[in-house]
Amino acid sequence: MRRLKQAWELARDFREGVEDPVEHLYNVFEAINRWEARVNAYISLESPDLLVEEVERISRSIRVGERIGKLAGLLVSVKDNICTSFLPTTAGSRMLDPYTPPYNATVVERLLEEDAMVVGKTNLDEFAMGSTTELSAFGPTRNPWDLERVPGGSSGGSAASLAYGGSDLSLGSDTGGSARLPAAYTATVGLKPTYGLVSRYGLIPYGNSLEQISPMARSVRDVALLLDVIGGWDPLDATSLRVDRPRTFTVSKADPRKVTMCVVKELSEGAEEVIEKAYWRILKKLESEGVELRDEKLPVASKALPAYYTIAFAEAASNLARYDGIFYPTKGGGSSWEEEVELARMKGFGREVKKRILMGVYALSEGYRDEYYIAATKVRRVVRDEVLRMTRSCIIASQASPILPPRLGERLDDPLKLYAMDVYTVIANLAGVPALVQTIEFHNGLPIGVQWIGKPLGEGELVSLGLLVEELTGLAGVVAG
Amino acid sequence: MVECRYYSVMEKLASLAKIKLSEEEVESLCRDLERTAEFLRTVSEISRELEVNPLYYVWDQWGPLREPGEPRTIDIASLHVSLKEGYVRVPWRGGKLEEA
Numbered sequence: 001m002r003r004l005k006q007a008w009e010l011a012r013d014f015r016e017g018v019e020d021p022v023e024h025l026y027n028v029f030e031a032i033n034r035w036e037a038r039v040n041a042y043i044s045l046e047s048p049d050l051l052v053e054e055v056e057r058i059s060r061s062i063r064v065g066e067r068i069g070k071l072a073g074l075l076v077s078v079k080d081n082i083c084t085s086f087l088p089t090t091a092g093s094r095m096l097d098p099y100t101p102p103y104n105a106t107v108v109e110r111l112l113e114e115d116a117m118v119v120g121k122t123n124l125d126e127f128a129m130g131s132t133t134e135l136s137a138f139g140p141t142r143n144p145w146d147l148e149r150v151p152g153g154s155s156g157g158s159a160a161s162l163a164y165g166g167s168d169l170s171l172g173s174d175t176g177g178s179a180r181l182p183a184a185y186t187a188t189v190g191l192k193p194t195y196g197l198v199s200r201y202g203l204i205p206y207g208n209s210l211e212q213i214s215p216m217a218r219s220v221r222d223v224a225l226l227l228d229v230i231g232g233w234d235p236l237d238a239t240s241l242r243v244d245r246p247r248t249f250t251v252s253k254a255d256p257r258k259v260t261m262c263v264v265k266e267l268s269e270g271a272e273e274v275i276e277k278a279y280w281r282i283l284k285k286l287e288s289e290g291v292e293l294r295d296e297k298l299p300v301a302s303k304a305l306p307a308y309y310t311i312a313f314a315e316a317a318s319n320l321a322r323y324d325g326i327f328y329p330t331k332g333g334g335s336s337w338e339e340e341v342e343l344a345r346m347k348g349f350g351r352e353v354k355k356r357i358l359m360g361v362y363a364l365s366e367g368y369r370d371e372y373y374i375a376a377t378k379v380r381r382v383v384r385d386e387v388l389r390m391t392r393s394c395i396i397a398s399q400a401s402p403i404l405p406p407r408l409g410e411r412l413d414d415p416l417k418l419y420a421m422d423v424y425t426v427i428a429n430l431a432g433v434p435a436l437v438q439t440i441e442f443h444n445g446l447p448i449g450v451q452w453i454g455k456p457l458g459e460g461e462l463v464s465l466g467l468l469v470e471e472l473t474g475l476a477g478v479v480a481g
Numbered sequence: 482m483v484e485c486r487y488y489s490v491m492e493k494l495a496s497l498a499k500i501k502l503s504e505e506e507v508e509s510l511c512r513d514l515e516r517t518a519e520f521l522r523t524v525s526e527i528s529r530e531l532e533v534n535p536l537y538y539v540w541d542q543w544g545p546l547r548e549p550g551e552p553r554t555i556d557i558a559s560l561h562v563s564l565k566e567g568y569v570r571v572p573w574r575g576g577k578l579e580e581a
Contacts, residue, residue: 209537307524309517349500351506354502354506361497362514365494371525374535375529376528380536
């Protein structure tokens, strides 16, 4: 295990002339050269020449005292379902290979406004449909902490790039845990923001009522730095909340005597023994520091996973209807329009995507809609209301994953085993509230994460608690190797 | 024909979803579909007891997604559309054109 400077420290040191951003860029290149062939975190990488040119411009600006952005000199990796006009955006699918969008997502525009350098586009399960990053048309991503294991998904490429030092910050997306599960498996930090806090304009949609672009980093403070840059109202996204840019970077570490934590029974049991033990150790440690632990129950939690998947499948079926062999790169070669569409979708989509579309069509079809889709949306209301009630007076503590990072292929033969990996994370997506995952311990060289769920727009409180936990664990900024 | 209760359902779904499936895919997907459908159906058991309305937009209590604005009028002449043999040509919005 090594430890790198946190991104916010680097940005500060670049500004003060203590560190050289050009030298830092070459260090990141070296990490990519050393790890990438084995890990496969990136689908595409920016041209080194362009990055060198850009970092030299930033370096000159610093030397002559020109104004530079908050992220000047930092290298950010971006999940490949977020549109960039300067690099292809494939969503991990043959369907979109080699599509290059004509515009940047709002979050990418905001990164560039702050002088961040996008180092590349990261691997993901096709269209973000998966929990392991094995289901990409560009091959699986491996976990830098153990190359025989998965990094979690679907933002596994983003997490892996951070875990080996191939980027300073990363953008993932989180529909049911896709940024948080990889964070738990790679000793990084993932924050799923309040639904509507971060613009989805330019995010290739999968489950649009559930998903948020999510900041990922190697420390809680770095996640806050990135959230403050990408968050806030965007007129280009109809679901964007009319709120100012968040200010979470400057929050202080929580005073434990002022923190109340709801320990929800259903979110605190059912994991492997080593995970449960680590979870209770951190809770007891926090309690000894002065945090108040309150027992709570969420009986509907047992139905959250099927409700989440029903809604996600239904939305996927609708969102992916646009891939018809006409507008995007993969063509069917059919002799009629019907045949063209059917063949393009046969060639372009992978097996899991086809399955989810079929299930979505099933859940929405006449005769089954009430039994599946409507039933799931009712359960969603109960989950949302219960979570809002609890988070009015506490932060919910929860395990992040029921298992340690699985070996490659271990979860692929049974769809229900794959879906069960999200059992603790889908709650926050159903309820729309923010949730942060961070590492609390290592077991046999593998990280174990914990999850904190907050009230709507309560990202600041989660960051504050995360800083306290990070001080107790001492795990900010760790990388593999 | 594969042994799977959902075989005919799956054929219909594939047709509705406009996805052509290969023989191998039909067999394995059918089994997965059967298991997944059983799993998802567990939601309907509890939902019958829930006297609540469906939730489609998570912040419904904060009002609609976007307040309706003033109705806008569109000047057709500004759209640069052209009519040809009964078709309307609209401006291209993305990707490389293979032919003009």
